[in-house]
Amino acid sequence: QKEVEQNSGPLSVPEGAIASxxxxxxxxxxxxxxxxxxxxxxxxxxxxxxxxNGDKEDGRFTAQLNKASQYVSLLIRDSQPxxxxxxxxxxxxxxxxxxxxxxxxxxxxx
Amino acid sequence: xxxxxQSSRYLxxxxxxxxxxxxxxxxxHENMFWYRQDPGLGLRLIYFxxxxxxxxxxxxxxxxSVSREKKERFSLILESAxxxxxxxxxxxxxxxENSGGAQYFGPGTRLLVL
Numbered sequence: 001q002k003e004v005e006q007n008s009g010p011l012s013v014p015e016g017a018i019a020s021x022x023x024x025x026x027x028x029x030x031x032x033x034x035x036x037x038x039x040x041x042x043x044x045x046x047x048x049x050x051x052x053n054g055d056k057e058d059g060r061f062t063a064q065l066n067k068a069s070q071y072v073s074l075l076i077r078d079s080q081p082x083x084x085x086x087x088x089x090x091x092x093x094x095x096x097x098x099x100x101x102x103x104x105x106x107x108x109x110x
Numbered sequence: 111x112x113x114x115x116q117s118s119r120y121l122x123x124x125x126x127x128x129x130x131x132x133x134x135x136x137x138x139h140e141n142m143f144w145y146r147q148d149p150g151l152g153l154r155l156i157y158f159x160x161x162x163x164x165x166x167x168x169x170x171x172x173x174x175s176v177s178r179e180k181k182e183r184f185s186l187i188l189e190s191a192x193x194x195x196x197x198x199x200x201x202x203x204x205x206x207e208n209s210g211g212a213q214y215f216g217p218g219t220r221l222l223v224l
Contacts, residue, residue, distance in 0.1 A: 032211050043200055043215040044153075088153070092211035096141055096160055096204075097168065102152035 003027060004091050006101035014109050019076040021104050023089030026070070033065055033072045034098065036088040044088055047074070079108045113137070114203050114216035122222045129188040131219050133201030141204040142184035143213065144168075144176065146197040153200070159184055191223045 005024045013019045021035075032051045036044035050056045050063040050072065062075040072091075076083055086105045090098040117132035135142065143158040145168075155168030159178040173195060177185045188195055198220050202213040 034212055043218045046212055046214065049212055090213070096166070097143060097155050097158055098204075098211065098213055100153045102150075 002101075003093075003099045004089055004101040006087075006089055006104045008102060009105040010107045011104055012107045012109060013079050015079060015081060017079050019079045019083065019106055019108070021074040021076075021087050021089075021106065022071060023073065023101055024071045025089075025091045025099075027091070027093045027099075028067075028070065030067075030070075030091045030093045032092040033063070034090040034092070035061075035063060035072075035074045036090060036100075037083075038086045038088060038103065040085075047087075076106075079106075081108045081110050084108045114201060114214055116199075116201050116216040116219050118219050119217060120220050120222075122224065123188075123191050124224055125192060127188075127191045127223075129191050129221070129223075131186040131188075131199055131201075131221070133184045133186070133203075133216055134182050135184075135203035135214075136182065137203060137205055137214075138181065139203040139205040140181070141206075142178065143202040143204070144174075144184070144186045145200045145202065146170070146195075147200055147218075148197050156186065191221075193223050195221065196223045197221060 034049045035047045038044045056063045060077045064073045086103040088103045089101040114135045144156045145153045157176040159165045175187045201216040204213045
C-alpha cells in the first residue's frame with residue numbers, strides 16, 4: 001500500500017462546478033497535510049495546508065481533514081479552466097521530508 | 111514570500127559528464143530537498159539536508175551526491191550522468207516555525223542526458 005494515495009484521474013468537471021479531489025494516507029501519526037497545484041511543465045505550488053480535523057477555507061478552496069478515516073480532500077468551488085492542473089496531496093508524518101501522492105489531474109471544461 | 115531559485119531551467123549533458131545543479135533559498139530555512147519527477151512515478155526524494163554540512167539519503171540516492179556548504183545553498187551532483195537520469199529535478203525548501211512543514215519548490219531543472 002502506498003503511503004499517500006490519490007486517484008490519478010483525469011477528473012473532468014464543467015466550468016462553474018465544484019471539483020472534489022481526494023487523498024488517503026496510511027500513517028496514523030501524520031501531523032499536517034498539504035495541497036499543491038502543478039501546471040504542466042511547472043513546479044508544484046502550495047495551495048493550502050491543514051492540521052486539524054474539519055474544514056479550512058481559503059477563497060474558492062476548502063481543505064477537509066478526517067483523521068479517523070485517514071483522508072484529506074480539496075474542494076474547488078466555481079471551477080475555472082485555469083484550475084486545470086495536477087493536484088498533489090502531501091503528508092507530514094514527522095519525518096523531515098513530506099510524503100507526496102502521485103497527483104490527480106483535473107480538467108475543467110469551458 | 112519564499113523564493114527558491116535553481117541555476118538552470120534546461121540542461122543538456124552527455125553520458126559520463128559530471129553535472130552540478132544548484133539551488134538557493136532566501137528564507138533562512140534549515141531544511142532543503144532534492145526531488146526528481148518522472149511521468150507516472152511522481153515526486154521521488156533523492157537527498158535532503160537539515161543543516162549546513164548535514165545530509166540524509168532519500169529514497170533514490172544512487173548515482174547522486176549533495177553538498178551544503180552554506181545554509182542558503184544546496185547542490186545536487188550527478189557524478190557520472192547516465193541516460194536514466196534524464197528527468198525534471200526539483201529543489202525545495204522548508205522552514206518549521208510558521209508553515210508547519212510546508213515545502214516551497216524552485217522552478218525546476220529539466221535535464222536531458224544524451
